[in-house]
Amino acid sequence: MTVTDQRATFDCRQAFAEELISLASQDERIVAVCNDSVGSSNLVGFRERFPDRLINVGIAEQDLVGVAAGLANAGKIPYVCAAAPFLTGRALEQIKADVAYSEAHVVLCGQSPGMAYGELGPTHHSIEDLSWLRAVANLDVIVPSDPVQTRAAVRWAAAARRPVYLRVPRFKVPEVTPPDAPFAPRQAVLLREGNDVTVIAIGSLTSRALEAADRLRDEGVSVRVLNTPFLDPIDEDAVIAAARETRGIVTAEEATTSGGLGAAVAATVVTHQPCPMRILGVPRVFAPTGDTAFLLDHFRLSADGIIAAVKDVLGHG
Amino acid sequence: MTVTDQRATFDCRQAFAEELISLASQDERIVAVCNDSVGSSNLVGFRERFPDRLINVGIAEQDLVGVAAGLANAGKIPYVCAAAPFLTGRALEQIKADVAYSEAHVVLCGQSPGMAYGELGPTHHSIEDLSWLRAVANLDVIVPSDPVQTRAAVRWAAAARRPVYLRVPRFKVPEVTPPDAPFAPRQAVLLREGNDVTVIAIGSLTSRALEAADRLRDEGVSVRVLNTPFLDPIDEDAVIAAARETRGIVTAEEATTSGGLGAAVAATVVTHQPCPMRILGVPRVFAPTGDTAFLLDHFRLSADGIIAAVKDVLGHG
Amino acid sequence: MALLPPDAARSAGYRELTARIRQAAQLDRDTAAAQPDRETAAAAELARVATDVRRSVVRMIDRARMGHIGGDLSVTDILVTCFYGVMSVDPENPHWPGRDRFVLSKGHCAAALYSTLAHCGFFDPAELDTFMAPLSALNGHPNKVKVPGVETNTGALGHGLPVATGCALAAKMDSASWRTFVVLGDGELQEGSNWEAAMAAAHHGLSSLTAVIDRNRLQQGARTEDTNALDSLPDKWRSFGWEVREVDGHDHLALLDALSGSSTGRPVAVIANTIKGKGVSFMEDRVEWHHKVPTAEQVETALAELAG
């Protein structure tokens, strides 16, 4: 049994919904916009409190994002709540043109991202979203790791006055964020000190990275664990310091590796401080059938996988 | 005046159309599918030769890609010809589900990619396409640099029996491909020998990389120039050899840097052979108004920009 | 993970049964009058298959503890009528080029599709036990790469009609006689991709294309008319250039008629009025059964109701 199994874990949609309701009760500009996703985005409570501020456009993602941009034009602060694969895959050009390029203050909330919809298969997996959205200019990308970061992200986005994409985790995760952790663009969270190797992890992989670090400490390997709730803009200084001060970096994310965390860190490293890396994520294949936990293990996105990568980067593969 | 200015340059849509017509005359399964883009995809000649094999679905990109998948299901080999920003941005989920995940033999031809539609602005720029499509599993991504590679790509894709994305350059480029160059997945093209620094370039940047290398040779810097018409799957061996045998790598592409050539090379390098790099491409901003040549220079995607990056990576910045 | 192999014994049974149903259901072409007795016989056979499929759906969802039971039960009669009463397919040769194409655009109802395909002999029904289990070919949404009889991967709504339009276009280009069938959810029609394809299919005169709308008036979270109203649906399809037929989507004979070829040279939209959760009293027309999972007791009740 792993360490994380023993701790309480959370579906972050609850923290998301609570924080949104709390914000909405203070700021009447806040509205929720969804695509027949009231239940799956956990918006039932929001609807009860603010029936007139929940807009359901039906199963129509292009309209969903366009409508949100229009609401923003008229002074609302829309939180678009839709399953991440459809929000990002189906409305990408609307995200680019109506939101990012138009500088609309729209908060795009990708619900159930990564492989949270495990058995529902690749059409329902949102593993490409980080690569897709990091390519869009003028859009911040936030990947919370637990309820604390989810709340902070919801709050931060309301005041951001700019386009934001926010992954809202559904796959249950334990609390990982220390009480005094920063939550801001370009600010990594240091979760473990260490000087042999640095593991940088986001989302569901953060707790797994911590478990890996704890187990490796018992083996005498000192692992620094960093977490970057802001994937974009990322904390380049923390990455460069890790490259300089430890012997290698392992990144871990529940996403394709082509353009997400691993790619962001690799680009920073080769530009400023080359060092060995291992990039963990979903390889370029469509996942087989299985639940989220099964798929994460299948792709070695586990403490074991991270431990193997750390040893590999140290050359004791 | 730069070296490239003195050579004949080509709009590759012509080579594309000629090759497609030649293939279609040999294989009646080949059809073209477009979205009110007969002229902009240079398909007038195709329509004259094969009026019944040119399908225009109107201005409807989701339908465009879905229809192509259906045609492939029934044994056709569809070449989808549409402006790259709309093909990739508007139909991304169709590309993922109907083509890549369904393993449909559809050739997605992104016309006028990069900033070819310069003055028409960011809605018409397709600089995100490489990041967007590299994130999709089971899809080859080809970025030809000149008419020779464009023809080879069109031919290769017909026999590929798998999903392919192919950028069809409109911005005029000179011939760069040597007569005996390979054209296959995982095969880089060596354009210049060199051992100080390696420049890896694709598309419109390839000729600019050659010009930079030639000018640097005069300054005593020996630059290896590689070109990878297959961005995915890329030639990892050539990248690793470059990282080992030269003192650094500069990548250059007419695309956002978050998940394209630079990201692919950086990931390979940090995993196998860390070395200093400079990643040239379009930064994460929406381009200002200007024609293609202006914008390329604006973003330092020029021989001058490459020369500066090479010197920078060598530490004589 | 490999492609499932066909079930030869079952597919022989399928050939025999479909032949019987079609013969029974056939109109007397000379008199253009129906033959009531034989029709009744066809309806009875189709009803038997539909009951088998519904029972299979309940068992699959019970075992997997996941699924979309309401839509499975509403679409079953449509699926069964298509495969047993109308279409030309060969379960032993699922890629036969001359086959009719069937696309389940509302891919979340994979359990009903898999049950139908297994019943026809596209693969061994024993495989249904693996629904959504690790490494199973039977994913929560249909994957053509793994499952014979599936023509394109669906699950994201709004993909089926464009792909079916492409199939029908190919048939027309080749002057082939095979037809294309696509089944859409009603809530799914809120996706604009459908209207793109509807317009293009009409423009190209794709009379071999039939779209069946599973008009159960419910979507995931509420009634369609309370979410984003679809009425008047026949007018929408007609204004997009389609021939429209409205039918009771649980009446096999009415479906058989409605699924006959186009009489106008235009593509045909069959608006099949259905009941979500059809056949299980406590699920019928109740939004929560979109994807609720029945308790052991509810499963027993459901199977009992579906027995007779």
Place this chain on the structure above:
Amino acid sequence: MALLPPDAARSAGYRELTARIRQAAQLDRDTAAAQPDRETAAAAELARVATDVRRSVVRMIDRARMGHIGGDLSVTDILVTCFYGVMSVDPENPHWPGRDRFVLSKGHCAAALYSTLAHCGFFDPAELDTFMAPLSALNGHPNKVKVPGVETNTGALGHGLPVATGCALAAKMDSASWRTFVVLGDGELQEGSNWEAAMAAAHHGLSSLTAVIDRNRLQQGARTEDTNALDSLPDKWRSFGWEVREVDGHDHLALLDALSGSSTGRPVAVIANTIKGKGVSFMEDRVEWHHKVPTAEQVETALAELAG
């Protein structure tokens, strides 16, 4: 690269002229009868502005050697009637929250929009000379970040109606009286995103939303009816729950009437029958003038034709 500043002198003239036009055009509410003389005066003023705008378009495209002249000339009367005859906007205060919203969904006709906005005083007409020049605020497609009077960035077709729907929804939520206008190309209606928004706008009863369709029957490469037929367009909009008005899109008085508020509580679709290239004889209704650039001689002829 900075946001363009308003042109105070012009915007004063705009206020004066729009007041005159509206007064002249006003129906006698008591008798509900039109006042022919005053209407003619309004029409004459609008025609004058439209001519100015058309001439400006020709000059801009001549200078830039790029553009979409056919659609610019077909949409001009719609733009001018909206800005001068119908909408409440303040060129000196383009973000005034109570303004009417105007979205040019067919963003490729930016030259006509920029010319109209400059004419109103949203910015100095001298700026029009920079159309598509390096670092100009006046990109080939409208950028709201740079150009006052632009509400959302368009250029990719099929974006305007969803955004306009969002604007109108916000107005309704706030019980505000401002209206939202969106102008669509007819070929553009092949994009499914429009039908998603059309359905939702009707469902939400957005009576403050008016969509004007520039029905010039041509798209980029051919006639709409030869590419992907749109007829019967009124039926399509009606079946999606809209109030439909059909009008001559070059008749300013008819447009003024058609652009009045909804009489049914439903959103209003104004199908404006237009001629692509309107006003320049050799361009009218010819597909090649979608984005062909006139020669120096053709420019001269065009300006001469547009003088009278």
